[in-house]
Amino acid sequence: MLIDSHVHLNDEQLFTKIEDLIEKAKKVDVVAFLVVGYDIDSSKLAIELANMYDSIYAAIGIHPSEASYYRQEDIDWLEKKLSHPKVKAIGEIGLDYHWDKSFMDKQKDLFIKQIKLANKHKMPISVHMRDATQDTYEILKEYKDESLRGVMHCYSGSTEFMQKFLDLNMYISLAGPVTFKNAKTPKEVAKIVPLDKLLVETDAPYLSPVPYRGKQNQPRNVEFIAKEIAKIKDISFKELSDYTYKNTVALFDLNELLKEAK
Ligand code: NI
Numbered sequence: 001m002l003i004d005s006h007v008h009l010n011d012e013q014l015f016t017k018i019e020d021l022i023e024k025a026k027k028v029d030v031v032a033f034l035v036v037g038y039d040i041d042s043s044k045l046a047i048e049l050a051n052m053y054d055s056i057y058a059a060i061g062i063h064p065s066e067a068s069y070y071r072q073e074d075i076d077w078l079e080k081k082l083s084h085p086k087v088k089a090i091g092e093i094g095l096d097y098h099w100d101k102s103f104m105d106k107q108k109d110l111f112i113k114q115i116k117l118a119n120k121h122k123m124p125i126s127v128h129m130r131d132a133t134q135d136t137y138e139i140l141k142e143y144k145d146e147s148l149r150g151v152m153h154c155y156s157g158s159t160e161f162m163q164k165f166l167d168l169n170m171y172i173s174l175a176g177p178v179t180f181k182n183a184k185t186p187k188e189v190a191k192i193v194p195l196d197k198l199l200v201e202t203d204a205p206y207l208s209p210v211p212y213r214g215k216q217n218q219p220r221n222v223e224f225i226a227k228e229i230a231k232i233k234d235i236s237f238k239e240l241s242d243y244t245y246k247n248t249v250a251l252f253d254l255n256e257l258l259k260e261a262k
Contacts, residue, residue, distance in 0.1 A: 002226055002241050003032045003248040004219040005173055006092070006126060006153045006201035009056070010035050010045040013205045013216060022055065025220040029241075031055060032257055033219055034201075034248075036092050036126055036153075038063035040074050043081070050086035057254065059089035059126050061114055064096040067106040075113055082121045088252040090118045091126025092153060095139070098130045108139060115143045118150070124251055125150035127170070133157045140168050149251060154203050159188050166197055171251055173199035176207035176217065179228045190232045195243045199251070200226050 004025070009018055025033070035050065036059040037043030043060035050058040060078055062070050081087055093114040095107050118125045127150055129136040144150075152165050154175040162172055172193045178186040202209075202225070204217035209224040230240035249257060 001245050002030045002200065002222050003034070003245055003254075004030055004202050004204075004222045005034050005151065005199040005244075005248045005252075006036050006059075006175070007033050007204050007219050008036060008038070008042070008206075009033060009049060009204075009219070010037065010042045011205050014218065015045070018049070021218050021220070022053065024218065025222075026055075028220050028223045030219055030222055032057065032254065034059055034088065034126075034252060036089075037061055038092055039066045039070075040077060043078070047081060047084060047087060050084075057086050057088045057252065058084070059091040060087055061089075061091045061093045061126070062110060063092055063128060064094055064107040064110065065099070067110045068103050070110060075117070078114070079117055079121070082117070082123055088254065089124045089126050089150070090114055091150075092128040093125060094128035095132035095136050096128060096130040097132045097135075104135075108135065111136075111139055112143050115139070115148070119143075119145040119148050122147065124148075124253075126153050127151065128153055129155075129157065133161050137161060137164055137168075140165075140170070144168065151199055151251060153201060154207065155189060156186065157189075158185060159192055162189050162193060166194070171197050171199050171247060173201050174229060175201050175203045175225060176209035176213070176221070178232075179209040179224055180213065181210070187232055190229045195233070195235075195240075196247060198229070198244055199248050200229065200244045
């Protein structure tokens with residue numbers, strides 16, 4: 001069994017055909033989905049979907065690309081919703097210097113505010129990091145408390161930084177890029193990441209893995225990602241699936257799901 005630990009079924013490209021996508025995923029034993037918000041509207045929709053489908057859980061949060069628009073009342077809204085039983089993480093939050101470096105300070109502020117929320121409510125975090133490894137690491141190191149845990153979603157950093165994030169209680173999640181022929185670093189990370197620290201995800205509708213690279217992604221494709229990592233690690237697909245399933249359940253406290261599956 002697999003869980004897609006980061007997927008945007010709340011994105012309008014996927015939302016309109018959600019029943020079909022869940023059905024297709026279940027056929028290849030992808031049994032649950034963490035639907036991740038990136039602003040208030042998408043977080044609201046993530047919660048609505050979690051209310052509608054047993055197999056869906058929600059992460060709510062504000063993405064760094066929204067850093068110049070958010071208001072304090074948005075943070076207050078997030079805090080209120082953290083007590084919803086199917087809200088399992090704060091995310092996606094983090095730093096993204098890829099498109100625009102002009103709002104770095106605002107991005108850092110927003111990231112820190114949401115880390116503090118996670119500390120206060122003992123919620124795991126789902127971290128988006130793009131072209132911002134050093135700053136992301138330093139902020140996590142400084143602001144997360146000792147018990148806070150989370151995941152580096154679609155991890156694209158080096159193996160050296162991987163170890164540093166592991167030391168901060170973070171899991172490493174790999175997505176479509178690990179299947180790309182020329183993706184040297186994600187493959188190196190896949191090789192050495194400890195099995196008990198690894199998650200898998202699609203980040204659909206983005207980042208389709210081989211053999212669907214360039215096409216719209218969907219949660220059933222997490223199978224291709226898991227198979228590629230199993231090949232790189234030279235272990236069976238079953239072993240890889242068992243580990244990532246257990247890790248995802250542990251990190252996001254999806255115990256009821258595990259019981260149901262037994
Ligand atoms: Ni995402």
